[in-house]
Amino acid sequence: MNFDLDQEHLDLAGGAREFLSAAASPAAARAALEEGTGVRPGRAELVKSGFATITVPESAGGGGGSVLQLAVVAEQAGRVLAGPSLVNFARAAVLLDGDADRLAGLADGSLGVAVVDDSGPVLDAIGADTFLALRDGALVCGPGAVTAREPIDPTRGLGDVALDETTVLVRDAGERWQRAERVGRTILAAEGLGAAARLLEMGVAYAKDRHAFGRPIGSYQAIKHMLVDVYVEVEQLRSLVWWAAWAAGHAPGELPLAAAAAKAAAATTLEHAAETVIQVHGGIGFTWEHDAHLYWRRAKVDRFLLGDDVAAFDEVARLAMEAAS
Amino acid sequence: MDFDDTPDEAVWRAEVRAFLEQHSGERPSDRDAARAWQAALYEAGFVGVAWPVEAGGLGGTLMQQAIVDQEMARLGLPALINLIGIGMCGPTVIVHGSDGQKERYLQRLLRADDLWCQLFSEPEAGSDLAGLRTRAVRDDDGGWRVTGQKVWTTLAHIADFGILLTRTDPDVPKHRGLTMFVVDMKAPGVTVRPLKQMNGEAHFNEVFFDDVAVPDAERLGEVGDGWRVALTTLMSERLSLGGGGTSIGPKPEAVARHVAERIGALSADRQVLARQQLGRGYVASLGARYTGYRQLSKLSRGELPGPEASAGKLSGTRSARDLTDLAVRVLGDDARVDGDTWQTMQAVLPGMAIAGGSDQVLRNIIGERVLGLPAEPRADKGVTFKESLA
Numbered sequence: 041m042n043f044d045l046d047q048e049h050l051d052l053a054g055g056a057r058e059f060l061s062a063a064a065s066p067a068a069a070r071a072a073l074e075e076g077t078g079v080r081p082g083r084a085e086l087v088k089s090g091f092a093t094i095t096v097p098e099s100a101g102g103g104g105g106s107v108l109q110l111a112v113v114a115e116q117a118g119r120v121l122a123g124p125s126l127v128n129f130a131r132a133a134v135l136l137d138g139d140a141d142r143l144a145g146l147a148d149g150s151l152g153v154a155v156v157d158d159s160g161p162v163l164d165a166i167g168a169d170t171f172l173a174l175r176d177g178a179l180v181c182g183p184g185a186v187t188a189r190e191p192i193d194p195t196r197g198l199g200d201v202a203l204d205e206t207t208v209l210v211r212d213a214g215e216r217w218q219r220a221e222r223v224g225r226t227i228l229a230a231e232g233l234g235a236a237a238r239l240l241e242m243g244v245a246y247a248k249d250r251h252a253f254g255r256p257i258g259s260y261q262a263i264k265h266m267l268v269d270v271y272v273e274v275e276q277l278r279s280l281v282w283w284a285a286w287a288a289g290h291a292p293g294e295l296p297l298a299a300a301a302a303k304a305a306a307a308t309t310l311e312h313a314a315e316t317v318i319q320v321h322g323g324i325g326f327t328w329e330h331d332a333h334l335y336w337r338r339a340k341v342d343r344f345l346l347g348d349d350v351a352a353f354d355e356v357a358r359l360a361m362e363a364a365s
Numbered sequence: 366m367d368f369d370d371t372p373d374e375a376v377w378r379a380e381v382r383a384f385l386e387q388h389s390g391e392r393p394s395d396r397d398a399a400r401a402w403q404a405a406l407y408e409a410g411f412v413g414v415a416w417p418v419e420a421g422g423l424g425g426t427l428m429q430q431a432i433v434d435q436e437m438a439r440l441g442l443p444a445l446i447n448l449i450g451i452g453m454c455g456p457t458v459i460v461h462g463s464d465g466q467k468e469r470y471l472q473r474l475l476r477a478d479d480l481w482c483q484l485f486s487e488p489e490a491g492s493d494l495a496g497l498r499t500r501a502v503r504d505d506d507g508g509w510r511v512t513g514q515k516v517w518t519t520l521a522h523i524a525d526f527g528i529l530l531t532r533t534d535p536d537v538p539k540h541r542g543l544t545m546f547v548v549d550m551k552a553p554g555v556t557v558r559p560l561k562q563m564n565g566e567a568h569f570n571e572v573f574f575d576d577v578a579v580p581d582a583e584r585l586g587e588v589g590d591g592w593r594v595a596l597t598t599l600m601s602e603r604l605s606l607g608g609g610g611t612s613i614g615p616k617p618e619a620v621a622r623h624v625a626e627r628i629g630a631l632s633a634d635r636q637v638l639a640r641q642q643l644g645r646g647y648v649a650s651l652g653a654r655y656t657g658y659r660q661l662s663k664l665s666r667g668e669l670p671g672p673e674a675s676a677g678k679l680s681g682t683r684s685a686r687d688l689t690d691l692a693v694r695v696l697g698d699d700a701r702v703d704g705d706t707w708q709t710m711q712a713v714l715p716g717m718a719i720a721g722g723s724d725q726v727l728r729n730i731i732g733e734r735v736l737g738l739p740a741e742p743r744a745d746k747g748v749t750f751k752e753s754l755a
Contacts, residue, residue: 041374041665042367043658049366108366244736259739261725264732271736272676276652283655286366301648353644354637360647361625364618 049112056116059089064122066331072194079123079195083167087149092126095133100143107223107288111230111281118234121338123195124164130227131155134220135172135179156201161189163345165199179213182206193337222299225346226284232306232342233281236274236313239335243267243317263320270316273309280305297359304352307343314339377429381436384409389440399446403477413475420459421472428664449520450474450481454528456601461586461594482524484515492726495540501531509579521557521570524550530595533588539750543591547583564712603674614685614714617650620692627695642691649684653677672734675727682718689714
């Protein structure tokens with residue numbers, strides 16, 4: 041058994057971290073919130089880096105890599121609240137499978153793709169020009185009019201989309217759509233993992249540094265145990281993300297359960313991490329000035345993307361009962 | 366990344382499986398049968414796999430041992446009768462025992478000729494183990510006399526020997542005044558009383574020592590070095606639980622099957638709630654299972670599990686309780702009365718969050734040794750054991 045990242049994955053994570061920590065940051069997320077500046081690194085830079093299109097085939101100009109590789113990058117993106125999300129790239133690569141021209145457009149940045157689910161607002165609709173949707177069981181594609189919505193988390197680019205004329209790309213696309221959604225949930229969970237892991241670091245660092253009643257607050261069990269509970273959840277989320285991402289490439293039969301579990305765990309873990317780390321920071325924790333709320337915003341929005349946690353737990357329960365009986 | 370065995374592991378697993386499948390019906394009905402089953406398994410080369418050859422073991426790896434454990438669990442074979450000896454006492458003797466002790470005890474332990482128990486916890490020393498009070502004092506001919514009480518001692522009622530942590534010097538700080546011995550459980554002055562737990566069963570015991578003579582040759586490690594020896598035992602406990610990926614309490618799949626059978630009888634709104642509770646418990650147990658696989662991967666690479674392994678027990682007991690609670694709930698009116706597997710399980714699980722390191726102690730271990738948070742100031746630092754009692 042080797043359920044761990046290989047050296048190749050670790051190198052990839054290192055490269056992604058180097059690029060993303062220079063090209064994006066909580067400060068950039070703050071600027072987007074305060075001044076309405078665009079997300080960082082932004083769609084063009086992300087495409088140029090090659091990281092966003094890892095799962096697009098090499099023949100179309102992508103990386104020809106695995107969902108696991110993309111998940112490794114997505115964790116790094118989540119740490120610095122990078123935008124746009126890698127979720128749309130991941131879903132589009134699955135949905136456009138076999139469509140060489142559009143895949144090439146995705147890979148070279150000439151197509152700005154966002155996937156439209158039944159209920160809006162749509163993730164990273166802002167800045168997108170090409171929309172994919174499921175209509176009467178068919179995969180359709182077309183331009184659309186985007187109305188930006190008042191953001192809780194400005195890095196998620198949420199907007200309502202009114203589709204114009206669409207073209208049918210694949211008629212009987214139900215299964216393809218589901219797989220894309222599951223891969224998308226896996227990548228969303230990977231971004232959540234990165235954000236939650238970064239929050240935990242912030243909380244632990246502050247608990248070591250901040251003193252009360254003559255000693256670091258992290259020495260008090262009341263604080264220590266809260267952070268440990270977050271640590272345990274973060275590590276379990278990491279395991280579920282890896283499992284789901286691995287299953288996407290190697291065990292399609294396990295992907296439905298793994299992706300639903302990862303999505304559900306990401307929603308609850310990131311939210312728990314954000315709430316805990318604000319509490320650990322005390323008075324500074326709930327100020328506008330501190331970065332904690334930028335991550336908290338991410339948590340409060342991500343939990344409702346690609347179905348909410350309630351739906352994901354329900355799906356896990358249904359799949360578990362189905363498999364057991 | 367993969368979930369497959371390495372070629373060597375696959376060969377070993379096939380060997381283990383071939384043997385175990387011939388014995389898949391093995392459910393020893395009494396103590397002698399359980400001893401005979403362990404002896405048969407030992408003769409076949411599947412007990413003490415990771416122990417050194419000179420200790421009677423196979424000189425194999427922890428991963429090979431984990432594969433044996435997995436295959437036994439897969440066939441539903443019960444734990445070996447001498448599990449405390451194999452997992453904790455034996456490894457301590459291997460590291461700290463004299464040549465004579467190794468000669469006398471180790472192979473007999475692996476064959477279940479002798480059964481072993483671990484005498485650590487006391488009524489006044491649970492999480493704070495180093496605060497224990499059982500005294501060992503030198504007698505005139507260089508041996509020791511032991512007086513005191515131990516508690517929560519698994520298997521003491523059938524054990525032939527135990528490793529016994531005692532206080533030999535109350536006038537030094539408490540971690541420094543301890544000494545470990547091997548004690549003959551049949552010696553005069555040893556009294557064992559079963560201890561009934563809240564579920565009505567008696568898996569543990571109280572053990573009383575009344576001026577029990579222990580020869581100096583049965584000392585395990587140096588005088589005053591008992592804490593270090595005990596840490597070897599506790600580390601071995603972690604290794605013996607290192608076969609990651611197994612569930613604490615009920616298997617989540619079994620709960621899912623049980624809920625699937627019952628859920629149709631619930632009202633629609635109750636069905637929604639039941640699925641939420643199942644989903645949450647199931648995700649938590651999958652998280653623990655796959656985190657366990659990461660531990661197992663470390664073993665497979667020849668690394669040792671670190672303090673982060675405590676997280677599995679911490680979260681495993683929580684999700685086991687949540688899933689069991691649901692399993693009881695869906696019994697409907699029967700949930701109010703005793704008599705089903707699930708009611709029994711619900712009475713066992715509170716103890717799982719305490720035995721082998723309470724949830725709170727595990728959180729301290731993870732917080733301090735994994736996250737690097739500072740320890741709580743202690744009132745017993747820099748004072749002798751005797752002063753700490755004042």
